Each structure stands twice: as C-alpha cells, then as structure tokens.
Amino acid sequence: MxxxxxIVGIGxxxxxxxxxxxxxxxxxxAIRKACADAGIEWNDLQFAFGGSVAAGQPxxxxxxxxxxxxxxxxxVNGCATGGSALISAYNxxxxxxxxxGLAIGFDKHERGAxxxxxxxxxxRDWYGGSGMALTTQFFGMKINRYMEEYGISQDSLARVxxxxxxxGSMNENAWRRQAFSEQEVLQSQMLSYPLTQYMxxxxxxxxxxxxxxxxxxxxxxxxxxxxxxxxxxxSRRYGSFEVLAPSLALDYADGPTVDASKAAxxxxxxxxxxxxVAQLQDTESGAEIMHMAENGFCExxxxxxxxxxxxxEIGGKLPVNTDGGCLANGEPVGxxxxxxxxxxxxxxxxxxxxxxxxxxxxxxxxxxxxAPGISGVxxxxx
Amino acid sequence: xxxxxINENVMDLTEDxxxxxxxxxxxxxxxxxxxxxxxxxxxxxxxxxxxxxTRGTLWAWTIQGFPPKAPPYLGETDPNKFKPYGVGYIxxxxxxxxxxxxxxxxxxxxxxxxxxxxxxxxxxxxxxGNDLITFAFAPVA
Ligand SMILES: [Zn+2]
Numbered sequence: 260m261x262x263x264x265x266i267v268g269i270g271x272x273x274x275x276x277x278x279x280x281x282x283x284x285x286x287x288x289a290i291r292k293a294c295a296d297a298g299i300e301w302n303d304l305q306f307a308f309g310g311s312v313a314a315g316q317p318x319x320x321x322x323x324x325x326x327x328x329x330x331x332x333x334x335v336n337g338c339a340t341g342g343s344a345l346i347s348a349y350n351x352x353x354x355x356x357x358x359x360g361l362a363i364g365f366d367k368h369e370r371g372a373x374x375x376x377x378x379x380x381x382x383r384d385w386y387g388g389s390g391m392a393l394t395t396q397f398f399g400m401k402i403n404r405y406m407e408e409y410g411i412s413q414d415s416l417a418r419v420x421x422x423x424x425x426x427g428s429m430n431e432n433a434w435r436r437q438a439f440s441e442q443e444v445l446q447s448q449m450l451s452y453p454l455t456q457y458m459x460x461x462x463x464x465x466x467x468x469x470x471x472x473x474x475x476x477x478x479x480x481x482x483x484x485x486x487x488x489x490x491x492x493x494s495r496r497y498g499s500f501e502v503l504a505p506s507l508a509l510d511y512a513d514g515p516t517v518d519a520s521k522a523a524x525x526x527x528x529x530x531x532x533x534x535x536v537a538q539l540q541d542t543e544s545g546a547e548i549m550h551m552a553e554n555g556f557c558e559x560x561x562x563x564x565x566x567x568x569x570x571x572e573i574g575g576k577l578p579v580n581t582d583g584g585c586l587a588n589g590e591p592v593g594x595x596x597x598x599x600x601x602x603x604x605x606x607x608x609x610x611x612x613x614x615x616x617x618x619x620x621x622x623x624x625x626x627x628x629x630a631p632g633i634s635g636v637x638x639x640x641x
Numbered sequence: 642x643x644x645x646x647i648n649e650n651v652m653d654l655t656e657d658x659x660x661x662x663x664x665x666x667x668x669x670x671x672x673x674x675x676x677x678x679x680x681x682x683x684x685x686x687x688x689x690x691x692x693x694x695t696r697g698t699l700w701a702w703t704i705q706g707f708p709p710k711a712p713p714y715l716g717e718t719d720p721n722k723f724k725p726y727g728v729g730y731i732x733x734x735x736x737x738x739x740x741x742x743x744x745x746x747x748x749x750x751x752x753x754x755x756x757x758x759x760x761x762x763x764x765x766x767x768x769x770g771n772d773l774i775t776f777a778f779a780p781v782a
Contacts, residue, residue: 374710385648387713389764389775390705391740396728399703407753452704452748497682500701506663506674507700507730507738508682 264352265477265484266639268297268470269601272365274588275434277464282314282591285466286365287323289594293468297480299359304470306330306360308347310340311593314367330357338540338629339492340364341467342596345637346490348471358473365466366591373462375503375630386505394542394630395459397502399451402545406453409560411548413453417441418566419544420458423580426573427587429614434463435587444544458544463589467597469604485604488527488622488638493519501632515634516540516553516626523624523636524555531555534638535620536606537577538599540628541584551579554626554636578616581606596635599625607641645767647715647775651675653692659761659776661693661739672736694733695759696781702729702743702751715765715773731757731778744779756781 270292272285286309294301301324309317309331318331336343341364348362375392377384386392405411421441427433439457447456470480477484495501498512524530531554539554541547548566552559556577565571571579582588582602585595603623605611623639646654651674653660663674668685674693679686708714708723717723727743729751742762745751757778764775 371710372707374713376713382650383648383773384713385651385775387709388647388715388773389742390709390714390716390726391728391742392713393705393709396703396705400701400729403703404701404753449704449706451706454703505740506672507740508671509732509735509737 262474262486264349264487265472265474266469266487266600266604267472267477267480267484268293268299269604270294270296270468271432271598271601272466273432274463274465274591274598282311282365282367282464282466283317283320285367285464286311286317286363286468287320289365289466289468290324290361290363293361293470297470299470299480301325302327304329304359304361305357306348306351308332308334308344308360308362310334310336310344310364311366312340314365314593317363317365336492337631337633338592339596339627339633339635340593342490342627342635342637343492345469345597345600346492346635349487349490352471352473358476360471361468362471362597363466363468364594364597366593367464368462368591377503391505392503394502395451395454398543398546399454401500402543402549403453405545405549411560411563413445414441415548415563415566416453416458416544417444419541419547420444420586422572423541423544423584423586426581426614427583429612430582430587433583433587434589435583454543454545460542460585461589463591465588465591465594465598467594467601469597469600483608483641485607486640488529488640489523490635490637491519491523491526492633492635493522495632499632502630504632514553515632516550516628519634519636520554520626523638527638529622529638533622534577534624535622536581536603536616537579537624537626538582538584538602539579539626541580541586542590542629544586546628547579547584550626550628554624573614573616581611581614581616592629596625596627599627600637600639603639607639642770644761644772644774647764647773652776654761654774658695659759659774660695661759661776662690663693663737664688665691674737674739693739694736697731697733697757699751699753699755699757700730700732700738701753702727704728704746704748727751729778742775742777744777750780
C-alpha cells in the first residue's frame with residue numbers, strides 16, 4: 260500500500276432539519292471545524308472540490324469563507340456527489356498538482372421522498388406522472404426479490420434498522436437519536452412492501468468537510484493522520500438492476516457497487532477480511548443487507564445468520580454503520596458519502612467515544628450507492 | 642371527451658389497449674424502453690422504434706404505499722383517498738423487462754413468474770377534460 264494522501268482534518272455540521280440555516284451555511288460551519296481540526300486557516304487551502312445537489316453551487320461559499328483565489332471546482336454526481344468530491348481531491352493531491360485541499364459536501368432537501376422529475380421539456384412526464392419516479396420503489400423491488408432468492412427474512416430488515424437507531428442514539432451529530440425496537444420497526448407504516456417507514460432513511464440536511472494533504476506532510480497538521488488508500492467511483496454496466504429505470508435488459512449483470520468495491524480493494528492492496536469497520540449505503544435496511552454481499556463481506560444469503568449473531572454490531576466481527584448510517588442520519592446527498600468517511604476517521608483515530616469499535620481498528624471501508632446507478636467506495640487506514 | 646395516451650412518444654392507445662414503443666437495436670438485437678437514439682449494450686446508433694410485447698412474466702414487484710408527490714404525479718395524492726398500487730418489472734420474452742404499474746396491490750396475490758398482460762388505467766385528466774391513460778400490467782385471468 261502506498262501512502263500518498265492523508266486526511267488531516269474533519270468537520271461536520273449535524274445532520275437533520277435546521278430551520279433558518281441554509282445548506283451552504285451548514286457546509287461553511289463544517290469547513291471551519293475541519294480547518295480548526297487540522298490547525299490551518301481557510302487561506303492555507305490550495306484547492307477545493309465541493310458537492311451539493313439541491314443547496315446551491317458550492318463555490319459560491321468563497322464569499323463567506325474568504326476570497327483567497329483558490330481553485331474551487333463544483334461536483335454534481337447523483338448520490339455519489341460527496342464521494343466524487345473526495346475522489347477528485349484525492350487524485351489532485353496524488354497527481355502532485357497541490358499539497359493541501361478540501362473536499363466539502365452539503366445539502367438541504369425538502370421533506371418526504373425525493374421528488375424526481377423525468378420529463379423531457381415540452382412533453383408530459385409519463386414516468387413521474389404514472390407514479391414510478393420514486394427511488395423507494397426500486398429499493399422495495401430489489402430487496403423483495405432478493406429476500407425470495409436468498410432467504411432473507413423481514414426480521415433481518417428490522418434488525419438492521421434497530422441497530423442503526425441504536426448506534427444513532429450514541430451519535431451527537433445524528434438526526435434520529437431515539438432507539439426503536441425491532442417490533443416498532445416492523446409495525447411502522449408500510450411504505451414500499453416489504454419496507455416499512457422505519458426501514459427507510461429520509462432526505463435531510465447537513466454538511467461534512469475533509470482536509471486532505473500529501474501524506475509526507477501530514478504530520479505537520481495532526482498527530483494521527485488517516486491515509487486514504489483508495490477512492491473509486493463506478494457507474495452501471497449493461498444488464499444491472501438500477502434505481503429509476505423504465506426498462507432493464509434481459510441479461511443480468513452485477514451493479515456498480517460490485518465493480519467499485521473490487522477496484523477499491525485492488526487499488527488499496529487489501530481484501531474484505533482486512534476491514535475492521537464499514538459504512539455501507541443503507542438508504543433502507545435491505546440495502547445494507549444486499550450491500551454486505553455486493554461489497555464482498557459475505558456470500559449472498561449469509562447475512563441472515565450474521566445479523567442474528569450480531570456480527571455487524573459495534574462489538575461484532577464486522578461493525579457496519581457505526582454512526583447510525585443513513586437510517587439515523589438522513590441523506591443530504593452532497594454530504595452523505597463524506598459523513599461515512601468522517602465516521603471512519605473518528606473510528607481509526609480512536610475518537611468515536613461511546614460507539615468506538617474496540618481493539619484499535621486499522622482499516623475502514625465506505626460505500627455509497629444511488630441514482631442513477633452509481634457507486635463510490637473508499638478505503639482508509641491508520 | 643375521450644381517452645388519450647399519457648404520452649404518445651412512449652405509448653399508443655389502440656382499441657386493444659396501450660401499446661408501448663421501444664427501441665430495437667439493428668446491430669445487436671437489444672431492446673430499451675422508451676425509445677432512445679443509441680444502444681447501451683453495443684453503443685450502435687443503428688436503432689429503430691418497435692412495438693413491445695403485451696404479455697410477460699412478473700420479475701420483481703413492490704407496492705406503493707403512500708401518495709407520490711405532485712408534480713410530477715398525476716394520480717390521487719390526497720392521503721385520505723389514495724389507494725396503494727403495485728409496481729413491478731415484467732419480463733417480455735425476447736425483448737426486455739419493463740417497469741409498470743400493476744393492477745394488483747395485494748402482496749399475497751403477487752408472485753414472481755406469474756403471467757401478466759398490459760391494460761390501460763386512467764391516471765388523470767388533461768387540460769381538455771380527456772382521461773389520461775397510462776399502462777399497467779394485470780394478472781392473466
Ligand atoms: Zn445494440
């Protein structure tokens with residue numbers, strides 16, 4: 260493993276609902292915290308990549324952060340927006356172009372399910388008009404089929420949600436901080452069969468900032484730099500089963516998660532067995548289950564037993580979504596992938612407090628998945 | 642006032658019900674719905690519009706349990722009047738899997754592999770008061 264790029268500062272604006280605070284302001288607060296964490300000033304930053312889907316153009320924030328003249332590039336890349344900002348920052352440092360920079364992601368979405376408009380201009384939006392432009396339906400269909408194919412029970416879906424809210428209750432930055440029992444999860448409103456209300460995350464608000472530096476300079480900024488071993492984004496291939504697809508091919512291919520995961524492991528020179536803590540996209544609880552296998556952490560179907568054993572709990576063999584995941588934090592799209600990295604940095608530094616994974620975790624994994632069939636993976640190590 | 646297709650670029654409304662318009666790739670034989678100008682399988686642009694099959698088997702399904710937002714939704718959005726509806730993918734032999742509303746919203750009445758056929762459903766009204774018809778798939782009786 261080569262140590263090229265380090266994360267030397269992290270900052271987060273709490274996720275949730277924040278009346279009167281714009282998405283960009285939440286991003287700015289996250290940046291100020293990250294700069295303080297790294298012991299630097301805004302003017303020290305040589306470049307920034309900023310991601311937001313619904314809360315304005317990130318580079319506009321220079322007017323409140325400081326007109327330092329830095330290279331600021333906006334990134335919009337569906338649900339992998341935050342992750343794509345990070346990859347861009349990672350590659351910028353790796354290329355030698357700059358030594359110190361920022362990946363910032365923030366967002367602020369309206370309440371309720373994502374509103375997706377798919378119509379061409381001048382035409383009636385038949386897809387949304389007919390009631391099919393809902394990301395929630397894809398997740399319901401995919402897990403429904405998966406449960407039948409691999410013997411996953413509805414109890415397992417409830418276990419994942421219950422774990423998320425339990426972990427979220429220990430996270431001061433989480434949106435949903437109330438623990439729910441598996442029974443309460445199962446008895447909440449059925450939104451998209453077989454998924455109930457408490458099995459889904461909600462669009463939300465928040466911001467996360469990460470300061471990246473050349474690895475050989477990292478100790479200037481912090482005592483315990485965390486190294487970014489790989490950062491990969493992949494889009495879908497022909498035949499995969501994706502969100503918001505009016506048709507699918509007859510052929511079946513693995514989704515972008517499988518491709519991104521393999522590429523990230525290869526680039527980092529580690530395998531799933533080396534991972535001590537993982538943050539996996541849990542748009543809904545079934546997604547976490549499917550993503551455990553798609554990212555190589557188990558075979559399809561083994562999740563049923565792993566969940567019953569508590570393997571993905573904070574004290575288990577492979578702790579998953581230790582900060583409560585999307586389920587407890589909500590999903591501000593531009594920030595969501597960076598939240599996962601923020602949590603892994605805390606875990607690898609040993610700073611995760613009462614949700615700290617025991618036995619000094621050394622290698623950590625993040626994974627995002629979303630529209631329009633895109634996945635991003637990072638691997639971090641101490 | 643009569644009945645009109647929700648969008649004639651994707652669906653014709655015939656006396657026998659809705660007929661979907663898809664893309665057929667003359668280079669590799671692949672199908673996509675709706676019509677588009679390039680093939681995602683082989684990258685060719687040698688494509689033509691074809692009518693999709695009207696029967697197939699259910700491949701995946703869920704039930705929409707809450708009213709979608711309007712816009713873009715044209716159907717009932719009042720939570721007190723909204724009725725859940727099925728959504729699924731129907732595998733049309735030799736062509737593709739098409740996403741569709743289902744006429745059935747009862748989880749005990751839906752099973753992957755069951756035979757389905759296309760029917761029309763009123764989803765709303767246009768500016769002139771005509772019924773807007775979209776497509777749905779119903780179990781073959
Ligand atoms: Zn083709």
